[in-house]
Amino acid sequence: MRFFLTSVIKIIPVLFIISFIVFFLVRLTGDPVSLMLPETATDQQREDLRNSMGLNDPVYIQYLNYMADVVRGNFGDSYKYNEPALEIVLERLPASFTLAISSMVVATLIAVPAGIYSAIKRNTFIDVVITGSSVLGKAMPNFWLGIMLILLFAVHISIFPVSGSGTIMHLVLPSITLGTAIAAEMTRLIRSSMLEVLGAEYIRTARSKGLLETVVVNKHALRNALIPVVTIMALQTATLIGGTLITETVFSWPGMGQLLVQAVNARDMAIVQAATFIIAILVILSNLMADLTYRYLDPRIKYDD
Amino acid sequence: MSEPLLEIEDLRVRFRSDEGVVSPVNGVSFQVHEGETVAVVGESGSGKSMTSLSILGLVPAPGEVYDGSIRLQGEDLTKMKRSQMRKLRGNEISMIFQEPMTSLNPVFTIGNQMIEVIRLHQKLDKTESIQQAVTMLDLVGIPEPERVLKQFPHQLSGGMRQRVMIAMALSCNPKLLIADEPTTALDVTIQAQILNLMKELKDELNTGVILITHDLGVVAEVADRVVVMYGGEVVEEATVDEIFNHPVHPYTKGLLASVPKMTGPVEELGAIKGSVPTPSEMPTGCKFHPRCPIATDLCKQVHPQLEETTPQHFKRCFHTEGGVKHDEHERSTIS
Structure with a gap:
């Protein structure tokens, strides 16, 4: 039983590292706004969306916000299904x-x-x-x-x-x-x-x-x-x-x-x-x-x- | 003498491989009587372990017994079917191996491994076989046998594991026990305990014992008769007193000279020059001649036969007793 508990505790730092990697990988793939909005969107619309998604905040603020969400099990909503992503995955x-x-x-x-x-x-x-x-x-x-x-x-x-x-x-x-x-x-x-x-x-x-x-x-x-x-x-x-x-x-x-x-x-x-x-x-x-x-x-x- | 328990006659084992045929055992003959301990001695590679595996029919592939006979109470084991052989193994003939640390299966409890063999050969139900296992562990001097039955091999010391091996080997009251260097891997104090234990059990159960060893101290301790092997054949056979007091074969003398003595002045220990040739490069003539201090041209060309020099004392050597004195030989082998 003690073995089991220590193993579970050891998982926590691993999850931290994973969340870190996932956070930066997603940000390395490019600007999500340009994917979410049609080509015809104006610069103002793009800027508004960035602000509302918090993408204009410094990276460490973004990371802290993201981590706060992840800890609560919130990975954001899928824009395709308009539902919480985690629920869709778990389904x-x-x-x-x-x-x-x-x-x-x-x-x-x-x-x-x-x-x-x-x-x-x-x-x-x-x-x-x-x-x-x-x-x-x-x-x-x-x-x-x-x-x-x-x-x-x-x-x-x-x-x-x-x-x-x-x-x-x-x-x-x-x-x-x-x-x-x-x-x-x-x-x-x-x-x-x-x-x-x-x-x-x-x-x-x-x-x-x-x-x-x-x-x-x-x-x-x-x-x-x-x-x-x-x-x-x-x-x-x-x-x-x-x-x-x-x-x-x-x-x-x-x-x-x-x-x-x-x-x-x-x-x-x-x-x-x-x-x-x-x-x-x-x-x-x-x-x-x-x-x-x-x-x-x-x-x-x-x-x- | 009464009818022997085990009679090995002209046993030959060979291994066929791409490089040719090699024979680690070449015409070995000896007998074991009930309640008698026969020590088989020789260096590594002399064919002693292969001889013992032949008795159990467990020569590893691609090896095979291709000639000679092994009779247990008159029945030839080499002619037996596999299923008949299985009924004998662990039952009438059992074996104790050299390495107690690795000879027990690490993933099963002592109880599981002991009860397995008891239930296989004796018509006992589970509780009876547990009882039998407890009795056997008690017999070999293991404290709290019930607890040990539930333990795994790694939880026991080397000496305890060897006791377990002995208990397991004796659990079906075998007529013949083959002990392949049973004490080599153990501490000296534990060695003495295990040897005494084997001696007691042998007397109690009247088991015939083949003790394979290269430790002449062990031989002196427990053996009744000694068979000296070299190059896959018997080179000398006699009672333990004869071997220690009047060895005739230069190889036996060499072995004895390499044992430190407790009395007398401290001298340099004797050593036999060179090492045992592999079966594929056995010399012609007497197999020991390249290492023998007294070899002559005759020894290089003609293979000597095993002959009786004095009653119950056999040797495979052309030289006669008076040829070379023991002391001289001892000095000449110091290298």
Whole structure:
């Protein structure tokens, strides 16, 4: 519990830094007024809008005002939707979450057996096939795989819907698209981690006890092999979110990724700020989750000391 | 003598690789009787660990036992199916490894790892196997066994972990216990405790023990008989008294000369020149000849056979007892 609290406290300075970066990035992209007003607007109109938005204040005043708003959870209103940006972003969060989780499930279902199998069948034909496929899976861009899957399973063979959301069938193709990319990375990790663990002395001990090879591999080896995999996969959360941006756009999945891409195109800065902030928090939380899982998997790590 | 518990005859192990075939074990034969401790000694690379792994059928791939037999109470282990072999492992034959720090799985509790083997080989339910685990931990002198069962390996000291390993190895009352350098990684005081413990348990359970070691102090302490290995073969075999009082093979003499003595004047310790050749570059003739202080042309060309010099004392050497005196040899090996 103390570990959890100190971790949460450690998050605060990170959030400060993120808010700082987000603030300046948005201001580096140019004058928001020229984006918000039509080309025909007069200089007076532009000046009035700048004044009302506080853009004529010194930068540090602007930053303090912005921070005061951020602390209250106010990222400003989206000029496209005319609603508070944070609300719009949070509304989209469950859809992204569903996609991310189901992709992780797909990835795990592929990667765990494939990784284990290629490790125990090292340097055989099957290992070459699995390792080769994972290189291929890593090399295929998400958008390409997504479009190919739509072509094959939605257009030529109409099993799944082309895009959109609503039913579990809508979830299948996006999850496979995103899941295979993660599975590729995960398979290689599990394979190498497994190979290392299988040479360990406690594995020899387990065999000398007369255990079935499946017990040796799936109990004694896997639990140890997963420790580094969990850490590295948690660090991949950023990649996962990057993947949702593309996958959601390809499949018109109404998640935060799609929203963010649209907001960037429309220069809807309030939404970009809010979404960036939420994504940053998600990455931090997933790292925290990884630490907790790590502790569960490896009893040697004690955070409370 | 009664029927031996374990009889290894002309055991040969080979590894095939792209560079060719190497044989770390080349025609090893020896016996172990019930309640007897046989020490297998030799430097690293002499094939002692590979011999013990062969008994359990755990020679790591791509290695294989390709000739000879290992009979446990008359049954040839090398001919057994994998499933039969699994029933023996941890049950009739169990093994204690060198590194107590890494031989237990770090992510499971002691209880989990002990109960696993008990439940596998004995028809006991969960509470009975916990009881059995507690009894075993108690037997090896672990205080508060119930608490230790709930602990993870990293929470115990090296000596305690080795006790756990011994308790685990003995939990199904094996007929044969193979201990591969069980005390090498431990402090000297803990070493003595563990050796005494093994001795007591062996007498109590009448287990046959193969003790693999390069520590002659340990041998003197616990062994009944000694098998000296070099280059994948047995070079001398005798009772522990014979080995220490009348060693005949120059290699055994060299090993003995390299042990510091508690009595007598302090001299420079003896050393055997060079190191054990790898299996791929084994010399012809006597495998020890490049390092042997008394090697002759005959030794370089002809491979000596294991022969009985005095009853129950075997050696693989052309030289006779009177050929070179022990003291002379000792001096000549100082380098």
